[in-house]
Amino acid sequence: MPSANKIPFFNYPALYKRDENGLLGVLTDVLERGAFILQRDLDAFEAALAEFLGVRHVFGVADGTNAMILGLRAAGLKPGDEVILPSHTYIATAASVHFAGGKPVLADMLPDHMIDPASVEKLVTPRTRAIMPVQVNGRTADMDALRKIADAHGLLIFEDAAQALGSMYKGRCAGTFGAFGTFSFYPAKVLGCFGDGGAVVTDDDAVAEQIALLRDHGRNADGEVVAWGTNSRLDNMQAAVLLHKLHSYPAEMERRREIAHLYETELGGLADITLPPGPDADPDHYDIYQNYEIESGRRDALRQHLSDNGIGTLIQWSGTPVHKMRKLGFTETLPATEAFFERCFMLPMHTALSDDDVKRICGTIQGFYSKSAKAA
Numbered sequence: 001m002p003s004a005n006k007i008p009f010f011n012y013p014a015l016y017k018r019d020e021n022g023l024l025g026v027l028t029d030v031l032e033r034g035a036f037i038l039q040r041d042l043d044a045f046e047a048a049l050a051e052f053l054g055v056r057h058v059f060g061v062a063d064g065t066n067a068m069i070l071g072l073r074a075a076g077l078k079p080g081d082e083v084i085l086p087s088h089t090y091i092a093t094a095a096s097v098h099f100a101g102g103k104p105v106l107a108d109m110l111p112d113h114m115i116d117p118a119s120v121e122k123l124v125t126p127r128t129r130a131i132m133p134v135q136v137n138g139r140t141a142d143m144d145a146l147r148k149i150a151d152a153h154g155l156l157i158f159e160d161a162a163q164a165l166g167s168m169y170k171g172r173c174a175g176t177f178g179a180f181g182t183f184s185f186y187p188a189k190v191l192g193c194f195g196d197g198g199a200v201v202t203d204d205d206a207v208a209e210q211i212a213l214l215r216d217h218g219r220n221a222d223g224e225v226v227a228w229g230t231n232s233r234l235d236n237m238q239a240a241v242l243l244h245k246l247h248s249y250p251a252e253m254e255r256r257r258e259i260a261h262l263y264e265t266e267l268g269g270l271a272d273i274t275l276p277p278g279p280d281a282d283p284d285h286y287d288i289y290q291n292y293e294i295e296s297g298r299r300d301a302l303r304q305h306l307s308d309n310g311i312g313t314l315i316q317w318s319g320t321p322v323h324k325m326r327k328l329g330f331t332e333t334l335p336a337t338e339a340f341f342e343r344c345f346m347l348p349m350h351t352a353l354s355d356d357d358v359k360r361i362c363g364t365i366q367g368f369y370s371k372s373a374k375a376a
């Protein structure tokens with residue numbers, strides 16, 4: 001029985017329409033000034049983001065993947081250096097380590113979706129250079145536990161915080177714990193632009209100096225080429241859009257937390273469903289819910305039921321954690337990650353959803369389980 005109105009997994013047109021005049025005003029202003037590359041809107045966005053995060057240096061770059069490659073190179077990754085990262089991530093994290101000359105080593109995960117410090121500890125070798133947690137789904141890993149391991153073995157920490165702008169652990173923002181952190185402004189990210197975009201942030205002046213050179217052909221502030229560099233600059237037009245959106249970002253995060261709370265209230269009682277940590281689960285974490293990733297023992301049938309009722313869902317990374325990409329040479333067995341990927345999928349999570357939309361999604365899930373209970 002197809003429903004009258006669909007609830008898509010994501011809704012770009014609705015999010016645009018909501019602020020059409022504001023966004024067009026920003027674009028028109030940039031177009032009228034002809035200000036496209038390394039212009040004042042980029043400076044202003046970088047300064048605003050630095051203040052928001054509480055970090056010294058922010059560089060807008062081409063995308064989240066380039067942000068990681070530049071950060072890794074600026075931090076001095078050397079050929080053969082091993083970097084331990086979770087398998088529950090986008091291939092971009094591992095690929096960035098590869099392209100910066102290092103070797104990605106994949107760790108298992110905890111029930112809260114974060115990298116498992118016990119798994120990290122077991123993977124440390126004399127070649128390990130850094131731990132690179134991925135702050136997946138808008139949550140920040142237990143950075144105290146990772147810092148302890150890093151300090152015990154003399155390792156650096158790098159953060160892929162592509163999904164976690166504004167997420168905090170013990171009051172400190174994701175992306176600001178290590179030698180550098182990175183963000184993505186891919187359109188579906190919580191802070192998304194109208195194409196590709198990213199940022200790399202650091203408190204380390206020496207790393208910052210390297211990134212500034214690397215992203216703009218090795219040119220210093222006077223335009224003199226003083227190092228080998230590349231072209232990886234966030235477009236000024238995208239920066240202007242992002243600066244505009246950053247003003248309403250706190251409300252964006254809070255609305256996502258409200259939706260997460262609603263999901264928890266409505267679905268918390270279902271025995272076959274495992275939910276992510278709730279917004280008020282513990283005082284150490286402030287999660288911003290880039291995604292709402294849940295687990296179900298009957299995932300495929302449940303997704304079909306939701307789809308039959310006009311509700312879009314998605315399995316992250318097309319259902320394949322990085323260590324299962326055997327063509328890339330990975331051979332690890334990671335039990336928790338493998339069990340998770342038999343069960344995980346994501347419900348719609350964005351701020352064009354109304355409370356009624358969320359309740360309809362939850363009602364459809366409840367209907368699935370009560371129907372199958374009767375049939376059993």
Ligand SMILES: *Cc1c(COP(=O)(O)O)cnc(C)c1O
Pocket residue numbers: 063064065066089090092093134136160162163183184185186196197198
């Ligand atoms: C989106 C994402 C990236 C890459 O971002 P791009 O801007 O698309 O290059 C990296 N890591 C994670 C965890 C992501 O979700």
